[in-house]
Amino acid sequence: MEKIKKLTWREIPQARLAVWTLIAGEFVIFGGLIVMYILNRLKYESWGEMAQHTNVWAGTINTFVLLTSSYFVVKAHEAAVHKNKAQIKKWIWLTIVCAFMFLGIKSYEYTHEIMHGFTLPGKHLVAEGLGVESRYWSFYYTMTGLHGLHVIAGALALFFVMRNVTKTGKNYQRIEAAGLYWHMVDIIWIFLFPLIYLIH
Amino acid sequence: MNTHKKHGFWHRYFFSLDHKDIGFQYMLTIFLMVSIGGFFAYVFRMHLAFPDMKVPLFGLVTNKDYNMLITNHGLIMMMWLALGMLLAVAGNFLIPIMIGTDDMAFPKLNKISYWIFLLSVILMIASFFMPKGGLGVGWTLYPPLSVGDFGYNTPYKSFADRFFTANTFVLLAIAFEFTSLLMGGINFFVTTLNKRAKGMSLLKMPMVVWMINIANLLFMFSVGPLVAGTFMLLLDINVGTGFYDAYRGGDPLLWEHLFWFFGHPEVYVILLPPLGILAEIISVNSRKPLFGYKFILTLTLIAAVLSTMVWAHHQFVAGIDPRAATVFSIFTIIISLPFAGIILAYIATLWKGDLRFTLPMKWALGAVALFTLLGGFTGLHLGASVFDIYAHDTSFVVAHFHYTLFPTVIFGSFAAIYFWFSKFSGRKLNQTLGNLHFWLTFIFFNGFAFPLFLLGLAGQHRRIADYRQFEFLMQDPLPLYRKIATISAVILILSQFIFLFNFIWSLKRGKKETENNPWQANTLEWQTSSPPPHGNFKVYPVVNYGPYEYNRPDKDKDFTPQNEI
Numbered sequence: 174m175e176k177i178k179k180l181t182w183r184e185i186p187q188a189r190l191a192v193w194t195l196i197a198g199e200f201v202i203f204g205g206l207i208v209m210y211i212l213n214r215l216k217y218e219s220w221g222e223m224a225q226h227t228n229v230w231a232g233t234i235n236t237f238v239l240l241t242s243s244y245f246v247v248k249a250h251e252a253a254v255h256k257n258k259a260q261i262k263k264w265i266w267l268t269i270v271c272a273f274m275f276l277g278i279k280s281y282e283y284t285h286e287i288m289h290g291f292t293l294p295g296k297h298l299v300a301e302g303l304g305v306e307s308r309y310w311s312f313y314y315t316m317t318g319l320h321g322l323h324v325i326a327g328a329l330a331l332f333f334v335m336r337n338v339t340k341t342g343k344n345y346q347r348i349e350a351a352g353l354y355w356h357m358v359d360i361i362w363i364f365l366f367p368l369i370y371l372i373h
Numbered sequence: 374m375n376t377h378k379k380h381g382f383w384h385r386y387f388f389s390l391d392h393k394d395i396g397f398q399y400m401l402t403i404f405l406m407v408s409i410g411g412f413f414a415y416v417f418r419m420h421l422a423f424p425d426m427k428v429p430l431f432g433l434v435t436n437k438d439y440n441m442l443i444t445n446h447g448l449i450m451m452m453w454l455a456l457g458m459l460l461a462v463a464g465n466f467l468i469p470i471m472i473g474t475d476d477m478a479f480p481k482l483n484k485i486s487y488w489i490f491l492l493s494v495i496l497m498i499a500s501f502f503m504p505k506g507g508l509g510v511g512w513t514l515y516p517p518l519s520v521g522d523f524g525y526n527t528p529y530k531s532f533a534d535r536f537f538t539a540n541t542f543v544l545l546a547i548a549f550e551f552t553s554l555l556m557g558g559i560n561f562f563v564t565t566l567n568k569r570a571k572g573m574s575l576l577k578m579p580m581v582v583w584m585i586n587i588a589n590l591l592f593m594f595s596v597g598p599l600v601a602g603t604f605m606l607l608l609d610i611n612v613g614t615g616f617y618d619a620y621r622g623g624d625p626l627l628w629e630h631l632f633w634f635f636g637h638p639e640v641y642v643i644l645l646p647p648l649g650i651l652a653e654i655i656s657v658n659s660r661k662p663l664f665g666y667k668f669i670l671t672l673t674l675i676a677a678v679l680s681t682m683v684w685a686h687h688q689f690v691a692g693i694d695p696r697a698a699t700v701f702s703i704f705t706i707i708i709s710l711p712f713a714g715i716i717l718a719y720i721a722t723l724w725k726g727d728l729r730f731t732l733p734m735k736w737a738l739g740a741v742a743l744f745t746l747l748g749g750f751t752g753l754h755l756g757a758s759v760f761d762i763y764a765h766d767t768s769f770v771v772a773h774f775h776y777t778l779f780p781t782v783i784f785g786s787f788a789a790i791y792f793w794f795s796k797f798s799g800r801k802l803n804q805t806l807g808n809l810h811f812w813l814t815f816i817f818f819n820g821f822a823f824p825l826f827l828l829g830l831a832g833q834h835r836r837i838a839d840y841r842q843f844e845f846l847m848q849d850p851l852p853l854y855r856k857i858a859t860i861s862a863v864i865l866i867l868s869q870f871i872f873l874f875n876f877i878w879s880l881k882r883g884k885k886e887t888e889n890n891p892w893q894a895n896t897l898e899w900q901t902s903s904p905p906p907h908g909n910f911k912v913y914p915v916v917n918y919g920p921y922e923y924n925r926p927d928k929d930k931d932f933t934p935q936n937e938i
Binding site for chain 1: 478558559562563566568569575593594599600604608612613614615616620623631
């Protein structure tokens with residue numbers, strides 16, 4: 174195993190440094206949402222009942238899909254280190270397929286929940302005097318929706334970076350940067366999944 | 374490296390990738406925003422002192438107009454002037470050239486940041502012309518007012534009715550502005566860490582580069598929850614979520630926490646870059662090393678950490694737990710210590726120095742004096758919940774934050790402009806007009822803000838459009854104070870035209886700057902030509918000395934440029 178060299182600030186590739194800074198910023202944004210959610214969750218026990226209406230199976234499958242996609246991105250990074258264009262293409266496409274699977278399962282869940290009346294203005298919940306409970310769904314849709322937007326953004330970033338790198342044969346470090354972002358999308362889901370689906 | 378071509382107007386002001394051009398684009402956009410914000414201030418100050426008067430250039434001010442004017446004055450000045458001027462403009466002009474490199478790490482990202490900033494400005498201005506008029510809910514955008522009549526139990530409104538409102542547009546503008554500044558912040562951070570000139574270790578960086586970067590990190594840390602919060606308020610208005618609407622189990626206090634968790638660190642975000650600018654100017658003009666470089670840096674980091682633990686002092690009357698109020702009071706009072714230390718370090722820099730009372734030095738000393746004596750000092754009073762509950766939302770608070778923000782943001786920006794103008798334009802500003810501008814601004818700023826302390830202590834609430842309904846507020850000498858404040862404010866605004874004229878005239882016709890280093894300063898931007906070429910340096914500098922090594926005993930001149938061998 175090669176010895177890991179400690180890099181000085183100036184030796185860190187710019188793209189890597191920038192994406193880590195971006196990730197720090199994103200974590201504060203999602204961190205804010207998650208802290209707000211946890212504080213509310215501790216305050217209102219009835220949110221646990223609402224959480225039982227989520228589809229745990231779909232959530233679990235989605236977690237596996239995202240974790241698998243992270244493996245694919247790591248393989249793509251390995252291929253980028255060896256400058257192997259065909260392998261980069263293969264692994265990034267597999268990642269993007271995973272992103273589509275994730276979004277597909279998520280839309281199935283949304284459809285199911287909306288059909289059961291857990292909509293955003295939550296009219297029937299408020300009419301029954303369950304205003305606090307309807308707010309669980311506000312958080313649910315905002316957090317998962319914002320995460321979904323990040324999945325789309327991450328998949329687009331991977332796609333464009335892959336196209337650029339395989340066309341020009343330059344800038345292989347960009348695969349690593351886009352991959353880092355993809356891992357962040359994955360990790361945010363690891364936080365959201367237990368908080369939203371598992372704690373009843 | 375020096376392949377500079379003359380570019381046309383469009384190319385230079387819309388598509389340039391050069392950090393100096395992008396800084397100039399930001400600056401012009403912000404001048405536009407400030408003139409709008411300043412005009413609003415003029416209109417409502419006139420209305421407060423002379424009710425029933427038809428304000429010239431505006432007409433009669435209704436109560437609704439008054440709300441709209443104060444809201445947008447606050448938003449524009451805090452979000453676009455203060456944050457934009459001190460993060461985007463200062464960062465763009467100063468960081469690459471002071472650390473001795475050609476440009477930002479990501480020039481295209483820098484350009485995109487400016488375009489998003491421009492988009493936010495357009496959205497903000499568009500919000501004044503919405504069918505129901507501009508936003509009039511106070512610049513802090515507290516729900517339920519800011520959610521408006523879009524709550525659950527009001528009649529159905531179509532999406533267009535909800536979207537084409539000032540509420541939506543202002544929130545979108547703020548969200549885009551934050552995005553732009555976050556992108557710029559990533560760029561500054563990477564540039565500073567990654568592109569420093571050879572030999573420039575972190576502790577040889579000029580103080581202003583440190584300060585802008587610490588401010589940026591603090592901004593990134595504190596703005597995240599508010600980005601989420603702004604998104605949530607947008608959803609509350611447009612989609613019908615129930616985060617802040619109490620009828621749907623929402624919690625209006627949540628917004629106050631999110632807003633001030635950003636809002637209080639924000640005042641330090643906009644205080645730190647001017648403190649850095651003052652450090653440069655005071656050290657150069659005292660011909661002495663900056664007193665306690667590491668000491669100032671440590672204090673700044675301590676203050677940055679503490680600043681995230683003081684936000685609830687804005688909410689002492691919002692029904693928070695009194696025990697929590699005590700804790701926040703204590704932290705608020707503690708945070709004045711690091712800043713007192715920094716200011717003392719500046720005074721120690723002046724001590725026994727060979728002082729040069731140049732124009733930038735006048736602005737810098739004015740900023741230190743006003744910020745410390747009246748801004749910071751009254752902050753101690755307001756930080757204590759016992760006094761704050763009495764003075765909350767009165768003109769005393771208004772006077773306090775104008776005394777903290779005006780000396781730092783406005784005096785600091787002017788100090789920077791008078792200091793660096795000749796470097797970036799290659800021409801000199803007119804000194805006589807500059808002196809006139811300084812003294813008028815200094816005197817009439819005090820004339821405007823000081824009476825507000827007295828009015829506030831007499832109980833004048835800041836969000837009332839017409840004081841004639843309150844007898845105790847019409848007793849002598851309160852109307853006189855109001856008139857003094859208003860007339861001073863009008864002269865203060867008018868005297869800025871002197872600056873504007875001086876700026877534009879000097880840019881085109883000013884005396885040519887013949888020297889590269891007119892102030893005999895050490896930092897790297899003075900070691901290249903004025904104006905710097907595209908790419909900043911003909912030969913990249915190698916740094917051997919710290920930024921503040923004035924009057925070294927082993928040198929025969931009293932300054933030692935950082936790249937001297």
